[in-house]
Amino acid sequence: MAEKKEAVTATDHVANTVDTGLTASTEYPGQTMGIVALVLSFFTQVPALILGIIAWVWSNKAGVNNVPAKVAVAVSSVLMVLGILAVVGWIVLVASTVGEFGDFDMWGEMGPRGLRS
Numbered sequence: 648m649a650e651k652k653e654a655v656t657a658t659d660h661v662a663n664t665v666d667t668g669l670t671a672s673t674e675y676p677g678q679t680m681g682i683v684a685l686v687l688s689f690f691t692q693v694p695a696l697i698l699g700i701i702a703w704v705w706s707n708k709a710g711v712n713n714v715p716a717k718v719a720v721a722v723s724s725v726l727m728v729l730g731i732l733a734v735v736g737w738i739v740l741v742a743s744t745v746g747e748f749g750d751f752d753m754w755g756e757m758g759p760r761g762l763r764s
Contacts, residue, residue: 677705681716688723692730695723 680702688695699719706713 675706675711675713676709677702677711677713677716681706681713681719684719685715685722688719688726692723692727695719696727699723 684699702716
C-alpha cells in the first residue's frame with residue numbers, strides 16, 4: 648500500500664521549452680513610434696510628421712521596412728496641406744465677402760472729435 652514517490656526535475660517536462668510565439672522578439676526599432684505617429688496623424692499633423700520621420704529613420708538604420716511610419720508621414724503631410732489650403736480659402740472667402748460690403752464709413756459721418764452732438 649505504500650506508494651513510491653519519484654523526484655521530478657525540470658528537464659523531464661516539455662512545458663518549459665514551449666514557444667508560444669509571444670516570447671520571440673519581433674519588435675524592431677521605430678515600430679511603436681510609427682504606430683503612435685499613424686494614430687496621431689489624424690489628430691495633430693505636425694507632431695505626427697516629426698514622429699513618423701524619426702521612426703522611419705530608426706527603422707531604416709536597422710534595415711527594416713516600417714510601413715506604419717511611412718503611412719503616418721504620408722497621411723500627416725496630406726492632411727497638413729489640405730488644412731493649409733482650407734485656411735487660405737477661408738481667408739480669401741472672408742476677405743472677398745467683407746470687400747463686397749464696401750467701406751462702412753460709419754466713423755466719417757460723426758464728424759471731428761469733440762463736435763459730435
